[in-house]
Amino acid sequence: MMTHSQIKVFVTEALLLAIVSAALIIGGFLWSNDRADKRLQREYKQKFGTVLAAESYTPLTGKVLNDFPEINSVYRGYDKDGTPVGYVFDMTVALPSDKTTKLDFRIGIDFETSRVTGLMCEDPKVDRRLQYLESTLLGKQIPVAFRRADTTVSDDETYAPVEGLKDGIYYAQRLIDDRSKFVDYVEMEIKGGKITRVNWDAFNLDMTTEDRSYASLSGAYEISGLDWAVQSYNICHALLKLQDPDRLAMKSDGTTSIVDGVTCNIQCFVDLSKECINYSREGYTKDKYLSAINRIYTETMGSTPDADGVRNKAGYIAFSFEKTPEVYTIYDESGSARGFRTVREIEAIMNGKRLNKLTPTPTPSPEATPDPKNDSRNAERGAEDGYVKGSSEDEQTLTDSIDDLPMSEVATYIYPPSDSYVEARLAIRAFNTGYKFLKAYLNWRV
Amino acid sequence: MPDRRRYSFYKGLFPGDVLNFSKRSHYVREIMLERVYPTKVILPMKMHYGVPAVPCVRIGDNVLAGQCVGIPEKGTFSVPVHTGISGTVTDIKPITLPNGISTRAVVIHNDMKRSRLDSLKPRSLMKLSASEAINIITDAGICGMGGEGIPTGAKLRRAKKEGVKDLLVNCLQSEPYSTSDLTAITEYPDYVVNGAAACTRTIGAKRCFFLISEQRKEQREALENSIGRLKDRFKDLTFDIKIFRERFPQGYYRLIAKALYGKSISAQDTLERICGAVLFNCSTMLACWEALSDNIPMMSRIVSITGDASGIHNMLVPIGTPVSELINSVGDFRASGGRIVWGNCLTGIEIKDPDNTPIIKLTSAISIIRRQVVPRTPCIHCGLCSECCPMGLSPNTIYEMLNQGLTQKASEEGARDCIACGSCSYICPAGISLTDKIAAFAGEGRVIEVNSLLYNSGHTATEGELIYDANELSGSSLLEDYGASKEEDGRDEEGRIVLPFDGGKKV
Amino acid sequence: MSRKRAVKKEAVRLAPFIHTEKNAPYIYLTLIAAMVPCSIYAAFYYGLRAIILILFCVVTFTLSDLLFTHIAGRGGKGEYFDLSSASSGLMLALILPPDTSLITALTAVLFGSIVTKQIFGGPGSNLVNPAAAGRLFVSLVMPSAVKGYAEGGTEGWFMLRTLIFGSKSGEFHDYTNCSFPELITGNFPGSLGAACATCVLLGGFFLVMRGSIRLYAPISYFVTLTLFFPLSNLLARGTSFGYDGYIAFMLSSGVVFVAVFMLGDLTTMPSRFTAGFFAGMVCAMLTLIMRAFVRPDTALLAPVLSVNFMSFVLDFLMKTISRRNLRSREVDVR
Known part of the structure; x- marks a missing residue:
């Protein structure tokens, strides 16, 4: 075996070797890294420039990636100033039903608005065929789902009304204002078991100005897109056609894409419409509602609305109960807010009797995440494609999930292509996977 | 130049x-040349290739330095043996040299008088x-x-x-x-x-x-x-x-x-x-x-006492000096615990009994080598042995063949050419004793030694038989007669070569 | 005469009493030391996971060898532990992609250890390079697990995710865009340790200094690669006949690593000059041809294995040729 001196010599030489190599490596790194970065960015640009225009790209890492086997890599793109502009995904997508067909996609997503900035398939043939899809999706928000031609709100289509509606005029208003001092309300008229008239508007807490529709027309209330009054009209019109607020396909961000001319948040409208429909089933008319709210005010505030001057010219109580949340909030065991009571429920409590079910209305709070398991809509969970064919009641019913995303989250609906359906479907799956990743990665609350 | x-x-x-x-x-x-004057010498009668010489002294005889103690049998291929010291013959006994030669040896005890034959001039x-x-x-x-x-x-x-x-x-x-x-x-x-x-x-x-x-x-x-x-x-x-x-x-x-x-x-x-x-x-x-x-017969030679466990000494040593005396004269070697090798460290033979092992005419070195533990691993087929074999053999292949008993194949591979230089064993990273195996095979197969000089060595000397009368030869180194008495004959010999030296001139 | 023969037999029982310090553990230790620069490269560029991967490969390779030796009953008898397992494990780790999962690495290690090493008779008897065989095995059997090298692999020194999950990103890049400084310093996505040509050459230099490398095959490998590169270009790209991408190929494809640590290997390569030269040439030609048709890692390692297989035959052949004259004379004499 080696003698001590030999071992010493050997170790010395090995150490020397290690030091020399470490110096070479680190020196070489410093020498070449700038070029390597530049080259890398050049390659990234060449590769990803078509789907997301950015000055530089950095790969994202993290445990989250492991939950998404389809995603090969994710990059965040930055502009010249170093501000993030978007994400680029490199993924290989297959349908759960058919694992053999795989396509490699590169997709770009805008940083702030999560809109599509580009789509590219690495198979050039497929890419050509998906050209139209890219142009359709450009600038659209993800997630994306196909819509059936017959699920759009078309005038010559009739929809079955919600069952069990009693004729009459029903009414519901919010107990708190929105952040711009408006209190939303919906008035609904049922005739012959069908919704025949819907009005969605909001009182101004400031008694001097008019309702929101008026304010929007006069320019005092501005939102993106069409005037709010027009959008309100459109959505009410759509509900008259569809007969069921669920059919409005409200997404998790509170918008809908199936109603033309409506870009605003319709959460409030949907909630209040559902409340009205519930009242209609129970024959809880507008008059009852108004007297109930009158009573709630009186008992809560200790004086009459008239005395406090919160009744507006039209005779409604335009008041926000935000200072007394205990009146309308449902608390769970831990004492945190779980939902909100309707006026009828509050009245029932004041009467000392409990209603059969005190289910909270769908939460208007943007903080609460819908739990798909408890979501009653999941009862008719459909195929992955986003629609099912031939359910017993309807010819076609929108299903409530696509690529494991609740339908309510879907932001963009597009028409399925006449050909290359599978490829387009895979592309959409890619987008939705990207959406899911971003949701998980950025801890998005929906 | x-x-x-x-x-x-x-x-x-x-x-x-x-x-x-x-x-x-x-x-x-x-290196300085040192001299050793041993207390006794052991003179094997066969240190060369050929027939052993025959002792021409008896126990108890006094001998002088340079005196012939063993002479060849007539008509045989042999050389005489001379003593390098003066003293008394104490024993004539059979001895086996480390290289396996068994022969008789004359043991002479030194009288420390350093008396030389007169003819050594x-x-x-x-x-x-x-x-x-x-x-x-x-x-x-x-x-x-x-x-x-x-x-x-x-x-x-x-x-x-x-x-x-x-x-x-x-x-x-x-x-x-x-x-x-x-x-x-x-x-x-x-x-x-x-x-x-x-x-x-x-x-x-x-x-x-x-x-x-x-x-x-x-x-x-x-x-x-x-x-x-x-x-x-x-x-x-x-x-x-x-x-x-x-x-x-x-x-x-x-x-x-x-x-x-x-x-x-x-x-x-x-x-x-x-x-x-x-x-x-x-x-x-x-x-x-x-x-x-x-006129000096071969009675002493220069021997290196060397090796990694000793210093390097070169000594003028009377032939027959026991190895132990040689080693003791250069210092205490036993403390180092090294191996004593009769010959050089690559081709020599380890000796266990340095007291009774003499320096012979062929011993150019006594090596004292630190005991090494050579890690023994399986052959890693590195081919280093083939690379260094001076005869161009593939020791690893031959070794494998010999292990499997394929002697015919091994000879085809050239195993008989092995010169036992020890290079392959030295270089083998796996510590396999290649030389040992291959040289043994090469040696046993070689009926006639490399040199055909042995062809004429038909005669075998009978042990104990004293052919010459010791007295007749007493006090002779066999070299006395040349030059003087035979001069006349030599002149007549055809094709003779005259060495043009002045007599007696020291060169 | 019979006595003389016996005497002769005794007389040749000689042995060298000195032994070179270059014993088998030393040779493997040298090999390991020569791979230190590459390991440092791996640790510097890929951080903790590289260190873990390297240690894992070394340890599992050693354990697997020990275990199998024990099972096969070959062990014991005072045989020295020769470090060949450790060096094979290290070499294997260095040619794995940086984000190889431990499972993949284990597969490669087990294949290299058991199939290529132990079944052929244990340490030293392996016909082919265990590291190359293990690596090739995983790239053929689990291609998705080692599908290439991740761009921008410097994900942080303490990132360990890929050890468990592997990596999804990874491809074989076209390195022709890389600048020379990047190529020579290994600052590009490549395998764990073989990417940095400087480090490999440094290790090679160490091996040459230590004499634990045989240069015939590596030199002929390089020469052949250089001479026939244009042809390979023609084959691979179909159009260009020239030295485009030559430097990128030489520095990025791992041929330097292969030349130094696999073709310079004492065990698995031919020992004779002619055979070694020929083997290097064949290996280079195969690489150049296969480059056009298969994955780069396969194109790199499969030729190594084939010349490993060939080397035994080749060595034997060359020996026979070189001895033919002598043998015929021996026959004449008889």
């Missing part, structure tokens, strides 16, 4: 990567015929001191018969640690050159080449100076120094033939026949000149 072509064979152990010979060179400068008349010179060399008991052990007289005679053109003096002591030959050159360059020149004339050759390693500058210069001094005396001869690369085992005659003449010699051929050259060790040349000019 300008730098010239450097000769070597292909493969072998390289000094650079294997044995750091350059490190050793500083020892060479340090410079020869008065240096006009000798070739056959006289050969006879002197034979009777001086000289045999190849590099390790081959062939009686030099016989070799000269054969070379003369073959009509060789070149006489090569092997100054290539390439074995690790051994420097005895080199010391001989450093100390007695004129003797070496004179001896070589005399032998060249004796065999009728015209060229005398000294083969020396390129790293032995000191020895080279000594030889060059000596040649410069002496070449005028030998105008009919051409002297040259052939520079070789330092490589082990460069000194082997087949490798020299390959390097110098570009000819490969098979085991059956001789250097004389193929290359027209005869090869002698430089120490042998030294001994020859001692015999020719000073």
Whole structure:
């Protein structure tokens, strides 16, 4: 075996070797890294420039990636100033039903608005065929789902009304204002078991100005897109056609894409419409509602609305109960807010009797995440494609999930292509996977 | 002398990567020649190839330094044995030398009087015929001191018969640690050159080449100076120094033939026949000149006591000195616990009984080697053994074949060519004793030794039989008669060569 | 005569009493030391996971060898532990992609250890390079697990995710865009340790200094690669006949690593000059041809294995040729 001196010599030489190599490596790194970065960015640009225009790209890492086997890599793109502009995904997508067909996609997503900035398939043939899809999706928000031609709100289509509606005029208003001092309300008229008239508007807490529709027309209330009054009209019109607020396909961000001319948040409208429909089933008319709210005010505030001057010219109580949340909030065991009571429920409590079910209305709070398991809509969970064919009641019913995303989250609906359906479907799956990743990665609350 | 072509064979152990010979060179400068005067000598009757000599002394006889104690049987191929000390014969006993030779040995105890035979003095008349010179060399008991052990007289005679053109003096002591030959050159360059020149004339050759390693500058210069001094005396001869690369085992005659003449010699051929050259060790040349000019028989030689577990000493040692005395004289070796190797560390033989193992005429070195634990691993098929084998064999393949009993295949692979130089065992990373196995096979298969000189050794001496009357030969070194009484006969001999020396002149 | 023979038999029982310090553990230790620069490269560029991967390969390779030796009953008898397992494990780790999962590495290790080493008779008897065989095995059997090298692999020194999950990103890049400084310093996505040509050459230099490398095959490999590169270009790209991408190929494809640590190997390559030269040439030609048709790692390693297989035959053949003259003479003599 080696003698001590030999071992010493050997170790010395090995150490020397290690030091020399470490110096070479680190020196070489410093020498070449700038070029390597530049080259890398050049390659990234060449590769990803078509789907997301950015000055530089950095790969994202993290445990989250492991939950998404389809995603090969994710990059965040930055502009010249170093501000993030978007994400680029490199993924290989297959349908759960058919694992053999795989396509490699590169997709770009805008940083702030999560809109599509580009789509590219690495198979050039497929890419050509998906050209139209890219142009359709450009600038659209993800997630994306196909819509059936017959699920759009078309005038010559009739929809079955919600069952069990009693004729009459029903009414519901919010107990708190929105952040711009408006209190939303919906008035609904049922005739012959069908919704025949819907009005969605909001009182101004400031008694001097008019309702929101008026304010929007006069320019005092501005939102993106069409005037709010027009959008309100459109959505009410759509509900008259569809007969069921669920059919409005409200997404998790509170918008809908199936109603033309409506870009605003319709959460409030949907909630209040559902409340009205519930009242209609129970024959809880507008008059009852108004007297109930009158009573709630009186008992809560200790004086009459008239005395406090919160009744507006039209005779409604335009008041926000935000200072007394205990009146309308449902608390769970831990004492945190779980939902909100309707006026009828509050009245029932004041009467000392409990209603059969005190289910909270769908939460208007943007903080609460819908739990798909408890979501009653999941009862008719459909195929992955986003629609099912031939359910017993309807010819076609929108299903409530696509690529494991609740339908309510879907932001963009597009028409399925006449050909290359599978490829387009895979592309959409890619987008939705990207959406899911971003949701998980950025801890998005929906 | 300008730098010239450097000769070597292909493969072998390289000094650079294997044995750091350059490190050793500083020892060479340090080496002094020491002398040892032992309390007893053990003189085996057979130290050479051939028939053992026969003791010509009896127990109780007093002998003088230089006296012949063993003489050849008549008509046999043998050389006499001389004692290097004066003293009393205490025993004549059978002895087995480490190399396996069993023979009788004469044990002489030193009387410390250092009395020498009167005849051990410079020869008065240096006009000798070739056959006289050969006879002197034979009777001086000289045999190849590099390790081959062939009686030099016989070799000269054969070379003369073959009509060789070149006489090569092997100054290539390439074995690790051994420097005895080199010391001989450093100390007695004129003797070496004179001896070589005399032998060249004796065999009728015209060229005398000294083969020396390129790293032995000191020895080279000594030889060059000596040649410069002496070449005028030998105008009919051409002297040259052939520079070789330092490589082990460069000194082997087949490798020299390959390097110098570009000819490969098979085991059956001789250097004389193929290359027209005869090869002698430089120490042998030294001994020859001692015999020719000073009438000194081969009674002592230079031995290196060396090795990684000892310093390097070169000692003038009477033949037959027990190894233990030699070692004790250079210091306490037993403390180091090294192995004592009879010979050099690559080809020598370990001895367990240094007290009873003598230095013989062929012992150029006693190596004291640190005990090494060689890690034994399975063969890793690295091929290093094939790379270094000077004979171009594949020791690993042969070893495997021998292990499987495929002797026929092994001989086809050339196993018989093994010269047992030990390079493969030395280099083997797996620590396999390749040389051991292969050399044993090569040795057992070789019916007739490399040198056909043994053909005539038909006679076997009967043990205990005293052929000569000891008294008749008493007090003789066998060399007395030459030059004086036989001078007349020698002159008449045809083709005789007269050595042109002034009698008695010390060279 | 019979006595003489016996004497002779005794007389040749010789042995060298000194032994070179270059024993088998030393050779493997040298090999390991020569791979230190590459390991440092791996640790510097890929951080903790590289260190873990390297240690894992070394340890599992050693354990697997020990275990198998034990099972096969070859072990014991005072045989030295020769470090060949450790060096094979290290070499294997260095040619794996940086984000190889431990499972993949284990597969490669087990294949290299058991199939290529132990089944052929244990340490030293392997016909082919265990590291190359293990690596090739995973790239053929689990191509998705080692599908290439991740761009911008410097994900942080303490990132360990890929050890468990492997990596999804990874491809074989076209390195022709890389600048020379990047190529020579290994600053590009490549295998764990073989990417940095400087480090490999440094290790090679160390091996040469230590004499634990045989240069015939590596030199002929390089020469052949250089001479026939244009042809390979023609084959691979169909159009260009020239030295485009030559430097990128030489520095990025791992041929330097292969030349130094696999073709310079003492065990698995031919020992004779002619055979070694021929083997290097064949290896280079195969690489150049396969480059056009298969994955780069396969194109790199499969030729190594084939010349490993060939080397035994080649060595034998060359020996036979070189000895033919002598043998025929021996026959004549008889």
